[in-house]
Amino acid sequence: MTHVVRRPAGPFVIADGAGELHQVPLGEDNLGWLVVCRETGEAAAVDGPEAGPYLALCERLGVRLTTIWNTHTHGDHIGCNRDLARRGRLSSLRVFAPAGAALATPGCTDPVDEGDRATVGRLSAEVWRTDGHLDGHVSFVVPGAVFCGDTMFTAGCGYLFDGPPAAMHQSLRRLASLPDATLVCCAHEYTxxxxxxxxxxxxxxxxxxxxxxxxxxxxxxxxxxxxxxxxxxxxxxxxxxxxxxxxxxxxxxxxxxxxxxxxxxxxxxxxxxxxxxxxxxxxxxxxxx
Ligand SMILES: [Zn+2]
Structure with missing residues (x-):
């Protein structure tokens, strides 16, 4: 399967220099994100249908995959959890996932919702509830970047499976209140x-x-x-x-x-x-x- 992205963007510096961000093409048009704490060398994978490319990238970078941040429970977002479970790697990880879907998220250790924080190493993300695509969908906000799953896309927005439109509208408006330079790290290349x-x-x-x-x-x-x-x-x-x-x-x-x-x-x-x-x-x- 050829991914639409052959040359990933980045890497980028985030969290005021404390973090490094790598784009990871997954599946056909999914975009995973590897968030690395520069101080501890720990890394978080944000969503994805598979884990292989994350593990290969971690090995190349010399960092340790310790964490998953899941935005919602669609198969192409928690597929990496399932893949890591098959490889016997999931049980040692911290998995931050929407509280409302904790049972539906393989390996969830840290159910999170509005106002909580997700961590990897010394890095910490604010958790925002961003409903509209799927009930309970969360976004992870770190200084300089937002991981917004299937809520906001580049030049677009996610499909309203659960809706209602007013919920998605509110989520988008809130995301749009982030500073100008915030990197919009959505989960697909649909530009x-x-x-x-x-x-x-x-x-x-x-x-x-x-x-x-x-x-x-x-x-x-x-x-x-x-x-x-x-x-x-x-x-x-x-x-x-x-x-x-x-x-x-x-x-x-x-x-x-x-x-x-x-x-x-x-x-x-x-x-x-x-x-x-x-x-x-x-x-x-x-x-x-
Ligand atoms: Zn989705």
Whole structure:
């Protein structure tokens, strides 16, 4: 199976220099994240369908996998727990996972919810409850980066399995309150399809045109457009821009009706439009080059 990302992004420095962050392509389009405490050499794997690439990377870096941070219980996120269990490696690990799904998470030792902290070595992450994709979904926030699972994606957001839209809207708004330079470490490389949709509703946004040009070049080389920064998401993610004149005009041009207000209604209608089929007729050739 060939991963869409052949050349992972990074590594990155996080937590004011105390941590190192590695992107780990997993499965077909999943992106795992290895968070390393520079002081102790301990490492946390954040989600993923498999464990092999994490173990290989730890060996190459000379660090110890001691921890898992799970955002939610979909199979392509807790698959790495199952894989480590098969290898006899899970029982020695600390596994931080959503409290509401602790029993559904193999090896969970530390059920966490809003306001708790997840650790690896001397590093510590705030746990935020980010419902909308799946009930109980959590995000891990460290200085300089957020691991937001399937809540916010680069230029998009997760599918609303549990919803309701208002819960996802609230989660996205809160994530978007993080500082500009925060790395958005989501769990899939879905950037291109998300940008195609963004262009349908926000073609008058010059920052989006620029992001599409840049992303096209990165992806053509087998690179990854993840992580983005929160500043980039605020400027170009259509699900954060439902009240912008540009998105409102784009939505109206595409659907021949006005986008609702306030922002939570606009979000709901934008998500519904993306879940439908009509926008898919827009081809790559119509996007900025
Ligand atoms: Zn999911």
């Amino acid at each position: 291109w399809s998300n940008l195609r949709f963004a262009w349908v509703v926000d073609a008058a946004n010059p920052a989006l045109a620029e992001r599409i040009r840049r992303s096209r070049a990165v992806l053509a080389e087998g690179g990854s457009c993840v992580p983005s920064t929160m500043a980039e998401e605020r400027a170009t993610n259509p699900f954060l821009r439902g009240m912008s004149p540009s998105v409102r005009a784009g939505f109206q041009a595409h659907t021949v009706r006005a986008l609702g207000e306030p922002d939570v209604v606009a979000f709901t209608e934008l998500r519904a439009l993306k879940d439908g089929a009509t926008w898919r007729s827009v081809s790559d050739a119509e996007l900025p080059t």
